[in-house]
Amino acid sequence: MISDCPRVRFAPSPTGYLHVGGLRTALYNYLFAKRNNGKFILRIEDTDRARFVEGAVENLISTLKWCGLDYDEGPAKGGEYGPYVQSERLAIYKEKCEELIAQKKAYYCFCTPERLTELRERQQKTTNQSKYDKHCLNLSKEEIADNLAKGLPYVVRLNVEPDVIIAFDDIVRGHVEFNSNTVDDQVLLKSDGYPTYHLANVIDDHMMKITHVIRGEEWLSSTPKHVLLYDFFGWEKPVFAHLPLLLNPDKSKLSKRQGDVAVEDYRTKGFLKEALLNFVALLGWNAGDDKEYFSLQEMVESFSLERVNKSGAVFNVEKLTWLNFEHLRNLPDAEVLQALRDALADSEFKDGVYTDEYLLHVITAMKERVSFIKEYIEKSPYFFKAPESFDADVIKKRWREDTPKHLAKLVENFSALVNPVKEDYEQALHKTAEELEIGNGKLIHTIRLSVSGMGVGPGLYDLLVILGKDEVISRINKAVQTIKIQ
């Protein structure tokens, strides 16, 4: 049952950048919230001071914003259940922890890291497990008070009872059970006074009234600890949904070593947010039909957790590239224009002057030939500058001894044209071919080479119209000279 107003959260740890796996988790949370008229909350899990990265939170927020995943409550925005940054909630965790201690659901532990390491090594030799031995559970009230008074460093541990079956239902996995004997007395509060993920996450999810916990599969194994915590506190549990992992081509968990994992990396490479979101959504979910191209809004309309897969998915950049091509084609020309101007400003053509009208023509001509904005420049540099060299393979294939003579005749006929449109060029070319008694192709390919330096591109007449008569003639003349002397 989905409550009237489901509340879900994306709770990343600010370690520097937004991982694409994190993006998918954020997206599913967002889609679920929007689909069900709920709230999407952002919470920062910065309880590990050792991994604190300067500026990571800001970066996370701006990346989420770039993607268009607006949150309803969270840092820099506020909300009824704040603060939304865990390092600002330390007093809450401490207080709740003490409640647990008073009920013997948790206990102080003064064991040194040395003893813990030694214990673990010993256990590894004798038994198959490595669990804390509850040594400090047996400390007397006096010993504890004494240790505390002495200022001995301590942690607080979860007191897990043996021989209990801990079960929960997961929307994507179904019924899952664990024997408490396999659950360790997890540290809840660290010696630096910060909570661990397990404690903070449960307290915050409860206090922030989170109804559905949608997170990665790596959390499945520690969910029994969370279930125990909810029970110990006497709180109602949220619904769990553990998402399948995103994988490298070799099926291991998606990692930096085998390619790009940061959303920023893909953004830098020129992927559109629309494509990235669409692609990442399909890694583990489908609408139940053959539809593969989605806008964010369309995803919101058809998303459901019930249709999320159980198995991990390989992050396949080729399909992402195809989706980028599809989304780029559907982007309004005005947006493409702006993006192209930005790309131009960052290219060797930054000093060139091009009118909007001109660039819009280029966009129309190249639209179905590019997967990325930058390809407008890479695949058709001739729209921004006359070619300085000519493709040798094309010369070999198309350029003949009498080509200069043919082109001279063509230039003559082109010169006579006044404000030519596509059809004028076409007629002039046909006329020239007739006069020379040669096929149109002989002219077409050599002009293309002359004006673009390449053998591939948009339809020739479109090319000529865009470049303009004077430019075309000047380029042909220059090509004839250049290629002749080679």
Place this chain on the structure above:
RNA sequence: GGCGUGUUCGUCUAGUGGCUUAGGACGCCGCCCUCUCAAGGCGGAGAUCACGGGUUCAAAUCCCGUACACGCUACCA
């Protein structure tokens, strides 16, 4: 090692006992279109549904076992 989860074309997936000679998409190959390259259209190759047992008139679909992969096994999240 222990615990947990998973396993359908190279990849993403459809499939919830008969409609399946396992469907679609990306990629790949070919043909058509055509001035080139794309786009588009048509077609092709590509999956003994991990393997082995069982249940059933009937299993990719249900049950059991095995294998393999992955995750967790921290005072990291």
